Amino acid sequence: MRRTDAGRIAGRAALGAAGGAMLAAGIVAGATAAVAVALARRVITPPAVHEEPERILAVDLPRGEIVLARSDEALMPGRYSFWFDRDAGHARLGEIVEADTKTVRRRIEAVDFGRLERARRGRMNGWLRLGPWEFDHPYENVVVDTDLGPAPAWHIAPEHPRGDWIIQVHGRGSRRQEGLRAVPVARGNGWDTLLVSYRNDGEAPDSEDRRYGLGGTEWADVRAAVAHATEHGAKRIVLMGWSMGGGIVLQAVLRSPEVRERLVGVILDSPAIDWSDILRFQGEMLGLPGELAGVVSGVLGGRTGRRLTGAAAPISLRELDPVARAGELTVPVLLMHSVDDGFVPIAGSRALAAARPDLVTFRVWEGARHTKLWNADPGLWNGQITAWLQELD
CATH class of the missing domain: 3.40.50.1820 (Alpha/Beta hydrolase fold, catalytic domain)
Structure with missing residues (x-):
């Protein structure tokens, strides 16, 4: 093979590798932008439905006790509201009776409405009083x-x-x-x-x-x-x-x-x-890199991002x-x-x-x-x- 042909082949290979790297970088950048937009929309959009992160393992109404899967929220000391069935049910939970490596047993102070014994998930809330x-x-x-x-x-x-x-x-x-x-x-x-x-x-x-x-x-x-x-x-x-x-x-x-x-x-x-620190923290909770907070901030504050998030005007985190x-x-x-x-x-x-x-x-x-x-x-x-x-x- 002549040197000129070898050079052409090597050049094509280099261009191909560079093109592949650029494509990969573009895909990564596109994915990062999509995630940033999703997170930006999430933070400024009022939730239509609240998440129910707590798993209900057992309910004993005669004894006035509920067993939840162990979690940071389930382990909180004190008294709380407990919403279930997509906020169609409400109970009030008291102090922890017992906890082990997998479960937390708490007092049930009252069930205001809903069928707690049929629920499978719910969320802890600090209100306690309904009005x-x-x-x-x-x-x-x-x-x-x-x-x-x-x-x-x-x-x-x-x-x-x-x-x-x-x-x-x-x-x-x-x-x-x-x-x-x-x-x-x-x-x-x-x-x-x-x-x-x-x-x-x-x-x-x-x-x-x-x-x-x-x-x-x-x-x-x-x-x-x-x-x-x-x-x-x-x-x-x-x-x-x-x-x-x-x-x-x-x-x-x-x-x-x-x-x-x-x-x-x-x-x-x-x-x-x-808000920049909050976005970083919450992004990391979702398994996202901390650097994404800067991208989200750019989405919220940019004119193009405004169209993507649905906000009427840019939101400058620096001004907040x-x-x-x-x-x-x-x-x-x-x-x-x-x-x-x-x-x-x-x-x-x-x-x-x-x-x-x-x-x-x-x-x-x-x-x-x-x-x-x-x-x-x-x-x-x-x-x-x-x-x-x-x-x-």
């Missing part, structure tokens, strides 16, 4: 006038109102029942409680795109709630946010002069502060970073987060506390899961809030 009617004191059904229309809320006053209001903002995929756990401690310290709904949560009016803004749009509904409270006698206001509700609260504080006018403090329970604007905070903050959260990493809370140690009272928990600090130790949780509220007086 304010379960308290032994009056409440009001009220309406907050938001930019999108009337949003339902509950107002619960203390025995001797004095114009101090706590506005409760629930988290992603949750509803205003989430904040009911804080009503007794608020009322016991003389504070009114307003538990609000916000756009796309299944109770308040939907936005046109029916997508979460991760705090970047929902904050306007908190501004409306503050206006409602002010019109109904609030002189001092504390905003309390759970999970994504914490991020919403911080955006309301940083973006709205009307919110800051009567604001005297902020309470955050397991808050979603650093309250740590970068921590210098603008002017009121005390009580921040409670567990190192065992399991859903929202504590790193964002640590960063906010480090940025404003003069304002942030940071309570680090251990052994509690996401937004379930009260369930794990109600006495400690109530005590931390009571001590902080008393410092405001």
